[in-house]
Amino acid sequence: MVLLSAPRWLRSRLSDRFWRVQEVLKYARHFRGRKNRCYKLAVRSVRRAFVKSTKARREKKRFLRALWITRIEAASLEHGLKYPAFISNLLKSQVELNRKMLADLAIYEPKTFKSLAALAQRRRQEGFLAALGDGKEPEGIFSRIVHHY
């Protein structure tokens, strides 16, 4: 609004209060109690909600990783392997899939996951043979390290 003179400017009052209040209340609409309607209560709740959401972004990474690990553990137990054995043998076979991808494969690509579990099991057996055998047996096939340099 264009106020053309000083007296008009001095007599003007806030005219867009509704929209300023709505900017805050729109984030509080799903809250419980009066703090989803009353501005004074909503301001405090919305600020706390934003602070919690900012801090939770760091916890979300931890939570999701724990969830992936639970899912991979469930899927690998279906194939007869425990999670530490599965992950360590997969890494020793230079299969560097992260836990997110392994969890997604376990859900949506069960046959692929089964073959990964078989690979880990085979590498585990080769590790046992290398540790317990006397070196007279041939080295394992999946124990060979591929150098990319």
Add this chain to the structure above:
Amino acid sequence: MASYTKAAQQWATFARAWYLLDAKMQPPGKIAAATVIRLEGRHKPIYHALSDCGDHVVIINTRHIAFSGNKWEQKVYSSHTGYPGGFKQVTATQLHLKDPTAIVKLAVYRMLPKNLQRRTMMQRLHLFPEDVIPEDIEKNLLQEIPQPRAVPRRLDEYTPEEIAAFPRVWTP
């Protein structure tokens, strides 16, 4: 891409299954550990705490559980009635005689995560002191969970041929 088989597969993935567990000569703690995994749904790759993916578990022969060590005499179950002077302590033997399913039930209840889903999961646990199961539950059973402890055989359960075939470790 929609297809009728994919819908059926998804229904099967999210269905609630019924598992059987025989608790004869098993330690109740290991029984509880095996059932808690199934009740929570942690044996499924689609597990999530909020998605209610737990299954039913039926435990039979809870009267024949086997504590290790001297726990039958030494393990104490405490409770309080809420009234003054109402602190009750019973040994495992006394509790087992009063209610043959109570030990396993308490073990499972205390091993479950302490959240609001615990009561729902306890409702999906079915305990029976003996082999006898109601027909409608027996019809639902899908698979048996392997027993956590390998039950050793008593000396009189070995045949004389097996005893004779056992290698002599020392000569008396």
